[in-house]
Amino acid sequence: MILVIGGAGYIGSHLVKELVEKEQVIVLDNFSTGHRYLVDDRTVFVQGDLGNKADLEPIFEKYPIQAVMHFAANSLVGESVVNPLKYYQNNVAATLTLLET
Numbered sequence: 001m002i003l004v005i006g007g008a009g010y011i012g013s014h015l016v017k018e019l020v021e022k023e024q025v026i027v028l029d030n031f032s033t034g035h036r037y038l039v040d041d042r043t044v045f046v047q048g049d050l051g052n053k054a055d056l057e058p059i060f061e062k063y064p065i066q067a068v069m070h071f072a073a074n075s076l077v078g079e080s081v082v083n084p085l086k087y088y089q090n091n092v093a094a095t096l097t098l099l100e101t
């Protein structure tokens with residue numbers, strides 16, 4: 001089973017459309033920029049946050065995750081200059097939480 005984080009976003013949702021043809025897929029997304037209608041019905045969906053261990057741990061406990069594909073980043077250049085801490089928090093710190101978990 002493959003965990004796709006950010007699977008309700010642009011890149012993640014397109015990846016999932018291909019992946020579900022071959023693998024069982026679980027999607028984690030907090031809908032900060034993603035959309036419910038982009039989540040493929042053939043996946044298990046969990047609404048939660050990459051930076052929150054309380055959201056991540058039950059997934060790894062309940063499902064036999066073989067790989068994680070991480071597309072849950074903020075990626076607007078202008079916003080990242082105006083508000084760099086948001087980007088360090090979500091793109092760096094939250095990813096460390098995932099790796100720790």
Ligand SMILES: NC(=O)c1ccc[n+]([C@@H]2O[C@H](COP(=O)([O-])OP(=O)(O)OC[C@H]3O[C@@H](n4cnc5c(N)ncnc54)[C@H](O)[C@@H]3O)[C@@H](O)[C@H]2O)c1
Nearest residue numbers: 006008009010011029030031032033034049050072073075
């Ligand atoms: N869009 C492009 O053309 C493009 C090209 C190359 C690389 N990328 C990279 O792909 C990644 C995704 O980009 P995108 O364009 O799909 O962005 P997007 O905003 O459409 O998708 C990001 C998804 O991650 C979710 N998300 C964000 N933070 C989260 C968190 N803390 N917990 C759970 N979910 C969270 C959002 O709700 C959204 O569904 C980025 O790393 C981006 O740099 C994008």
